Amino acid sequence: MILVFFFVSLFLSCLPILPFATYTNISRPNCPESFACPTLTPFKYPFFNVTDTRCGLIKVSCTSKGGEIQLGGGSYEIVGKPDSDYRSSDTLIIRNTTLEQLVNNKSCEALMNDLTAESPHPLLYSISISSFIALFKCTKNPTSTRQTDAYFGPSDYKRYNTCNDYNFYYNYLNGTVPSDLPHTCQVVKLPAILPNTQGFDENNIFSLISYYSNILFNLSSTCKDCYKNGHRCDTKNGFAQCSDVIKEKHGWTWFKILGVLGVGCVAILIIIFLYLKRKAGRSKKAKYNIKVEMFLKNHEFIAPKRYSYSEVVKMTNSFKVKLGQGGFGSVYKGVLKNQSLVAVKVLSEVKGDGQDFINEVASVGKTSHVNIVSLVGFCLEGRQRALIYEFMPNGSKWMK
Numbered sequence: 001m002i003l004v005f006f007f008v009s010l011f012l013s014c015l016p017i018l019p020f021a022t023y024t025n026i027s028r029p030n031c032p033e034s035f036a037c038p039t040l041t042p043f044k045y046p047f048f049n050v051t052d053t054r055c056g057l058i059k060v061s062c063t064s065k066g067g068e069i070q071l072g073g074g075s076y077e078i079v080g081k082p083d084s085d086y087r088s089s090d091t092l093i094i095r096n097t098t099l100e101q102l103v104n105n106k107s108c109e110a111l112m113n114d115l116t117a118e119s120p121h122p123l124l125y126s127i128s129i130s131s132f133i134a135l136f137k138c139t140k141n142p143t144s145t146r147q148t149d150a151y152f153g154p155s156d157y158k159r160y161n162t163c164n165d166y167n168f169y170y171n172y173l174n175g176t177v178p179s180d181l182p183h184t185c186q187v188v189k190l191p192a193i194l195p196n197t198q199g200f201d202e203n204n205i206f207s208l209i210s211y212y213s214n215i216l217f218n219l220s221s222t223c224k225d226c227y228k229n230g231h232r233c234d235t236k237n238g239f240a241q242c243s244d245v246i247k248e249k250h251g252w253t254w255f256k257i258l259g260v261l262g263v264g265c266v267a268i269l270i271i272i273f274l275y276l277k278r279k280a281g282r283s284k285k286a287k288y289n290i291k292v293e294m295f296l297k298n299h300e301f302i303a304p305k306r307y308s309y310s311e312v313v314k315m316t317n318s319f320k321v322k323l324g325q326g327g328f329g330s331v332y333k334g335v336l337k338n339q340s341l342v343a344v345k346v347l348s349e350v351k352g353d354g355q356d357f358i359n360e361v362a363s364v365g366k367t368s369h370v371n372i373v374s375l376v377g378f379c380l381e382g383r384q385r386a387l388i389y390e391f392m393p394n395g396s397k398w399m400k
Helices: 002-014 017-022 097-104 108-112 142-155 221-228 254-298 309-315 355-366
Strands: 058-062 067-071 074-080 089-095 125-129 132-139 158-160 166-170 185-191 212-219 232-236 239-243 305-307 322-325 329-335 341-347 375-381 384-390
Touching: 067 089, 097 108, 108 132, 108 166, 108 185, 132 142, 142 166, 185 212, 212 221, 221 232, 221 239, 305 309, 309 329, 309 341, 309 375, 309 384
Parallel strands: 305 375
Antiparallel strands: 058 067, 067 074, 074 089, 089 212, 125 212, 132 166, 132 185, 158 166, 232 239, 322 329, 329 341, 341 384, 375 384
């Protein structure tokens, strides 16, 4: 009973390890720590360049020149990537070749090429332009023009009125967006060049626009905390949440270590169980032997001589002649040193607490009958047990 209780207790103590040992996080792929594109510093989370979107939030496609990124439905060339801590914000320098061509042609479409792309995951990160000029695109008709001129004029906004359908108001030094903007106007944010750039002319709206943009990707506070703690963020049911990830590393990972520990724990339990079982068996045999020894000591008159197992083997000529099968074992013919014939009954197994062995010795030793043989001796050595009877050529009721 104690053995069973001990084994169950040990097994239950290992249960907390086993789920970790067998658990595999199937919600995340095996994501690399970083990846590199030609001429650019390595990218880390939240960027990814594999087909599985679960490895990051912002996809970058590597090219022979560097990389490309999708923003607002358009594809832009990545020409630079300042190094950062990869934990709060990342900046990419992109080149808008479409805007470049429109600016060089002084096309009105360039003034409507808004790059304020909305983040597909606003709960996780936002997108902004680090240096931009705000244009106000207002409907062009006599009534609206009078209203917008009166609104922007006092604030030194310049007006570009060459386009057919819209007037564009701008002030390079003032990039704020008024809260009470006229309802006929919309805001367009375009990347701006620096004032000391060659060709800068505040009166020429196209000279203020840059086709190179510094795009800033800002992680939300939830994602920042997730990343600091070694996790990654995603959305579930409209909320941002942290998720565990499986990182691509060489060598041993935690789930491998826990798996080995789990298997090792089970192996230890089996070893302990077998050890205790064997120990219990030995204890049982020891109790058996002690009880039989005490009986024989107290009843020496019943079994006058004790033989070793080697002597039993020798007297039976290695159990060469089998006389029959008794109640608890086989009976063999033997010869003692004095040339007396004996019948040796070799008991097959230990049963109970030795009482069967004692009963048979006592019964034979105390019985006196013409057809019942007397007990000559016995063998009790480890697991080997034998009873040595007087041999009767015509058989014996007892032996039969």
